[in-house]
Amino acid sequence: MMFTLDLNTLKGWMILYLALGALVLLVMYVHGHLRKKTFAHELAIIMEQEQSKRLPFWKKMLSKFAIVFVVLPVAWLVWPGVLFIKIRSEIRERRLNVQKSRESALYSEARRRQRKWSGLNVDDTEDFEVRPDERLQKHTVEQVQALHRVIDPMGAVPDLPFGHLNHRWVAFMALLQPDDEIWSFRTTRLPMDDEFSASNGYVIVRNGKSADILLTRPTWAEPLGRKA
């Protein structure tokens, strides 16, 4: 039996409309499914799963029920609108990708600048000189190493001076020359978050002048956690 579509009736037009709608939704589904292979999408799913773990069972079931029995039929009926939204979001996403590459370059530059001061950094602080009045106390290498042993009951840190940041200490030590001194210091002249009032660390003093520095933990603002 051959099926013929009678476009002289409303019923015929409705069948054509719904058939086209089904085709469009199917193409959109396949297109979306192919794109799911990106890492970003995998992550989005993981984040969604994390969120959904917090929902009660009945809410999860209700949302699945709503997708199958409410959202899908409605989307089928108004598929030209769905198609319009999809095309618009594709255009926006392409624009966003252009913006993303621009922002990425800016972000890399900002991060490069920030790296200068963050963590226990010794490589990029050559611009900063610790003033004599900011020095606190002279230390031996052994004293610093003993002060910065990190102990963890779970054993999740190496038994080395400065723990997981031992590589920074090793790099700092490599800069030491004969007759150099190591002093602890505190300064308010370095950039820091609002929660802190001063930066601390060690400085190599060479011929009475500040050479390289190694930053350690900052001093909290008073009262704790708020700027005085």
Place this chain on the structure above:
Amino acid sequence: VTVQFSESLRYQDESLDMQAIPLRPYLDSRPDLKRFQDMSTACWRRYIGTWAIVQKRLYLIAIQARWEADASPVSLEQLFPGFPDQVFAHWYTGVLRCALGERLNYAHMGFGSMSEQDLLMYVQEGVVIRTEFRHNPLPGERDDVHA
């Protein structure tokens, strides 16, 4: 900058969204590490860390990221040789903020959105030294902090 994916924090059997990036000082101290793969505008840092507070100490217990060079997954062992399962974050001193309750406003930028309450944990060299719940008032309400 687009609103960013939060880090995940396991705290007292709950999984919370954490608006802080305690791994950054460590990664900044390792310029020798190769780059992570780009993810999306919603994750400029290119990774999502899963953290846990155990006995008032902050641990990194997982990381979701891929290496840019070959798209293989990044493991804790690769970042912290000899420590594949958990890493004590003793390098971190700062405030961890976890959003609780309904979202009050949406800021399309970084971690700028605000929720009904914030759980604030003051961490010093990886150890939680103080915890606060901060009520974020609606316009017209009084600010109230409960230690």
